[in-house]
Amino acid sequence: MTRHPHYRLGSSIALLMLACTLTPLARAAELVVNGGFEQNAGAGSLVFTGWQAMSQPGSQGGFYAQQGTQSALTPVTVAAPPQGTFAAMSDQPGPGSHALYQDIAIPAGKSATLSAQVYLQSAAPPSAAPATLDFLTVPNQQARIDIMDPAAAWNDVGAGVLANVFQWPGGAAASGYQSVQLDVTPYAGRTIRLRLAEVDNRQSLFFGVDAISVISSDVTPPTSVGAVRQGNTVTLTFPPVASTPTETVTGYQASCVPVGGGDTVTATGTQSPIAVSGLVAGTSYTCTVAAQTNVGTGPSSPPISVPGSTTAAAAAVPAWSFASTLLASLLMLGCLFLGSRGRAARLLRR
Structure with a gap:
């Protein structure tokens, strides 16, 4: 029995739709x-x-x-x-x-x-x-x-x-x-x-x-989170989290849990920094940051302690600052090297 081409095409589409239905989507x-x-x-x-x-x-x-x-x-x-x-x-x-x-x-x-x-x-x-x-x-x-x-x-x-x-x-x-x-x-x-x-x-x-x-x-947790508290607000800084082929990072959620129990305070943002307001005066918190993706919320960063009073102390220095420092140092050394060569050439011409 000969099947018309459109029957074969319809069967292929049906099989494709069934495969998509049976195959679980990658998700947080x-x-x-x-x-x-x-x-x-x-x-x-x-x-x-x-x-x-x-x-x-x-x-x-x-x-x-x-x-x-x-x-x-x-x-x-x-x-x-x-x-x-x-x-x-x-x-x-x-x-x-x-x-x-x-x-x-x-x-x-x-x-x-x-x-x-x-x-x-x-x-x-x-x-x-x-x-x-x-x-x-x-x-x-x-x-x-x-x-x-x-x-x-x-x-x-x-x-x-x-x-x-x-x-x-x-x-x-x-x-x-x-x-x-x-x-x-x-x-x-x-x-x-x-x-x-x-x-x-x-x-x-x-x-x-x-x-x-x-x-x-599929995404990794944020690393090197820093925190600075001013009154009832803590500002959290962190390097960006990379998207993956299956999950696109769309933003971030910060969560702060009061030490000793109480209501969790949250805030969202599309990038660092994120300010979390509504902290209770005199209460210490532990805060985390997690990437939000097109399929859910990724794993949280290691918790960082936030004192109960205003503080300018931050957590570990963000990783990207080391890269910036290294790049600046290399540029400075390059400039010094080129400057030294220029001075040497001028002396030889004299």
Whole structure:
């Protein structure tokens, strides 16, 4: 049977449209399920969508859906969740060892950045962090976030830990929520396990985690971010982020999170610098910048600390200033060299 040319053309177009439908578009993506812990079984529950909970047999307490300024079980006054209504926070009436984890596939050929807000309040200073999550090992009072091999045991702290994201530095006073971040691009093309863990066998330990995120993108995070605060405004400077064949950079978003919890302040712009207004007087912040692209928001820059008072101090000197300095130096040396040759020629002519 002979097919007319227009039938063959129609079939080709249909196949092309089907291929486009089935082929996923490259885009910036959030890889963590329920990183804000908003999806749970209710205030004070131990169940979070997307997360697996584990506890050592005989443990008391666990990671609870915490809201407001009281811990879920005891209750004790703690910092409010920095994002949304809920945070995951450990609480216990007695000794225990607990973890929350989920497995995350990092796409091949992508950059990826992990970020989170963490809170620590312990009734027993300082921390005691032996190389085990066994609460029967005394003393053991620790909190940590790790990138793990999914094949490792949930309570492994040895070879199964690929990278440590956060380790409680010790101390008893409530420090407020703090920003932590790790570049997980080295794990592109493989599945990793993100684990939150705490052990307590001295006194109560409140380990809160919120706004945990892994953003994958073709674009890279901004680097060498600088910050200058004047009153209730901080001005952030940064070098431009390059577009890629699949993602076009269209602008930037700056975000500042108050240390100790509170509302995040944001601002957008098409280039550096970006001024973020509305900061609370006397409150310190941690600020980040992320590129916005035609398909989403890319990974954030490493967090930079912004003091609570006006400051002219900046972060690391932007990378492009080094290039400018080098170019200026080379031009100056060239001018000096040419000038020296000219003077020498004139002397010889005399």
